[in-house]
Amino acid sequence: MSDTPASARSGAPAKRTAQVRPATEGWTQKKDAEGRPLLQFASPKRGKPPVHLADLTPAERVEKVKELGLPGFRAKQLATHYFTHYTSDPAHMTDLPAGQRDELVAGMLPPLLTEVRRLETDRGDTIKFLWRLHDGALVESVLMRYPGRITLCVSSQAGCGMNCPFCATGQAGLTRNMSTAEIVEQIVRANRLIAEGGLGGKKADDHSMERVSNIVFMGMGEPLANYKRVMDAVRVMIAPQPEGLGMSARGITVSTVGLVPAINKLADEDIPVTFALSLHAPDDQLRDELIPVNSRWKVDEALDAARGYFEKTGRRVSIEYALIKDMNDHPWRADLLAEKLNARGRGWVHVNPIPLNPTPGSIWTASEKDVQDEFVRRLNDAGIPTTLRDTRGKEIDGACGQLVATTEDEAAAAAMA
Structure with missing residues (x-):
């Protein structure tokens, strides 16, 4: 499909208006070896953030909780606190065992x-x-x-x-x-x-x-x-x-x-x-x-x-x-x-x-x-x-x-x- 303005293709006189070209201001645009704007598709290698409950599927959450030494049903309790009550504060999670609460939250909700x-x-x-x-x-x-x-x-x-x-x-x-x-x-x-x-x-x-x-x-x-x-x-x-x-x-x-x-x-x-x-x-x-x-x-x-x-x-x-x-x-x-x-x-x-x-x-x-x-x-x-x-x-x-x-x-x- 042509990018020529319709008025130009039809022969109608086109109104002359200014055409400002894009240009960076106050910074230098990164270019590749051919002088084209550099595109970064791959993420630079950096230290990964800690694994969090929201990174895991429900089944993976259960397995992670078991690895931390608690029964799997605690994963759903944690998810309820996080996704329904919007909290990561162990002090608000009174349905979790007090002696293991802090360790569980640290491991699942860093x-x-x-x-x-x-x-x-x-x-x-x-x-x-x-x-x-x-x-x-x-x-x-x-x-x-x-x-x-x-x-x-x-x-x-x-x-x-x-x-x-x-x-x-x-x-x-x-x-x-x-x-x-x-x-x-x-x-x-x-x-x-x-x-x-x-x-x-x-x-x-x-x-x-x-x-x-x-x-x-x-x-x-x-x-x-x-x-x-x-x-x-x-x-x-x-x-x-x-x-x-x-x-x-x-x-x-x-x-x-x-x-x-x-x-x-x-x-x-x-x-x-x-x-x-x-x-x-x-x-x-x-x-x-x-x-x-x-x-x-x-x-x-x-x-x-x-x-x-x-x-x-x-x-x-x-x-x-x-x-x-x-x-x-x-x-x-x-x-x-x-x-x-x-x-x-x-x-x-x-x-x-x-x-x-x-x-x-x-x-x-x-x-x-x-x-x-x-x-x-x-x-x-x-x-x-x-x-x-x-x-x-x-x-x-x-x-x-x-x-x-x-x-x-x-x-x-x-x-x-």
């Missing part, structure tokens, strides 16, 4: 995340956590209350290896993959805070549950580059309590910048999570620069895989599109995006344009409101359901693309060590 700092905004309805992992790596997660739901944006890697020039998380590269339990622990800790009343107050007409109902894998990292651990974490999320968190797969969104083989693998999992493709440009010329993984799998390949996900699961796909002033927000790009999506059928996709979180004086800044509105209008007029997404947490650097461990964060973590 500490994984140390809270370094917590920032709040939106009247306490949005909270960003900075966590230190066992090896000193830093990750963040963002908890958000909306009418009718509570969403947690989780990290799946410390850092990111996809090297996108506009994303703060990718500047330092990939530190390592997170373990299954480190991913799950973000949810358990968020649920504990909610249970203690730490996430603002819900309105009188809001009858949603007081625990995390929605997960978005849009924190630090490329989820599909840590495929096995992410999918194991999803299985723990959707396992009924007390063996897991008892969440709905439909409330879990797994995103990717376009790792096509992994998208195809996800479609075969038979787990109806929501799938989101971070596209950000419909033409290969721009996307090659904006999303370096496009050098491996082009726009049409990524869209074909996304359409394949819909065909396998029946779940409508989300297209994430950060609107960046004079870079990817041109009307002809809205038309081209609509054309490419419609060429693959109707009713299978929804587009979420996201105003980029602006930095004063940067080339990376949000589109003007009238440009955003025109982009959305063109997609909707072409029959593509499109909704401008609400961005939360900008004031605390907790919005999309802002999650990164700063030098201030590192100093705070070092002071706790």
Whole structure:
């Protein structure tokens, strides 16, 4: 399919608008020997976190408890405390034998995340956590209350290896993959805070549950580059309590910048999570620069895989599109995006344009409101359901693309060590 604007192909005069090219600001993008942006798919070798109950299947939990010298049924009691009461504190586990309680908890529920700092905004309805992992790596997660739901944006890697020039998380590269339990622990800790009343107050007409109902894998990292651990974490999320968190797969969104083989693998999992493709440009010329993984799998390949996900699961796909002033927000790009999506059928996709979180004086800044509105209008007029997404947490650097461990964060973590 051609990436030429429809107006140019039809002979209609194209309105001349600025074209800003992607470029890093304040940091140097890592390149390979051929001068192309470096992509890190494999996790660097580092010491593994301790094995945790959430890393194990129910059968493996029973065997581990027996190894610790207790009867296997204690595994289910531990799981109930962790997945239902959100606690790892042996003092709260009075149904366990007092003489062996501390040893059992130490062996099955070792500490994984140390809270370094917590920032709040939106009247306490949005909270960003900075966590230190066992090896000193830093990750963040963002908890958000909306009418009718509570969403947690989780990290799946410390850092990111996809090297996108506009994303703060990718500047330092990939530190390592997170373990299954480190991913799950973000949810358990968020649920504990909610249970203690730490996430603002819900309105009188809001009858949603007081625990995390929605997960978005849009924190630090490329989820599909840590495929096995992410999918194991999803299985723990959707396992009924007390063996897991008892969440709905439909409330879990797994995103990717376009790792096509992994998208195809996800479609075969038979787990109806929501799938989101971070596209950000419909033409290969721009996307090659904006999303370096496009050098491996082009726009049409990524869209074909996304359409394949819909065909396998029946779940409508989300297209994430950060609107960046004079870079990817041109009307002809809205038309081209609509054309490419419609060429693959109707009713299978929804587009979420996201105003980029602006930095004063940067080339990376949000589109003007009238440009955003025109982009959305063109997609909707072409029959593509499109909704401008609400961005939360900008004031605390907790919005999309802002999650990164700063030098201030590192100093705070070092002071706790």
